[in-house]
Amino acid sequence: MPFCPYCKKKITMSKAFCSDDCKENYFHLVSIQVPKPFISRLYTFHNESEREIEIIKYSKLHNMKLDLLRKKVYSAATKAGFIDGVSNKNTSLQSTYGG
Ligand SMILES: [Zn+2]
Secondary structure, eight states, rough: OOOTTTTBBBBOTOSSSHHHHHHHHHHHHHHHOOOHHHHHHHHHHHOOOHHHHHHHHHHHHHOOOOHHHHHHHHHHHHHHHHSHHHHHHHHHHHHHHHO
């Protein structure tokens, strides 16, 4: 059984995506380019709320879907080492226990 490349749901052999939305989002996500200097500026000079504003501005400027751009920024920042996936997990674990 093949999977939808966007949401990873199982789909029938005759389909490439489970829905038109997934197809649209998939190609939109592929087309989004986030330059490294943009990522490093976001994570070096901006705090969380400023970062959010910059991402919104960028998505409007380049006519991108905000949630998809966010996804892309997050994965690019993780790859570039600005977000440490391991320590993030630890933090969320601690906050679970801390209430
Ligand atoms: Zn899908």
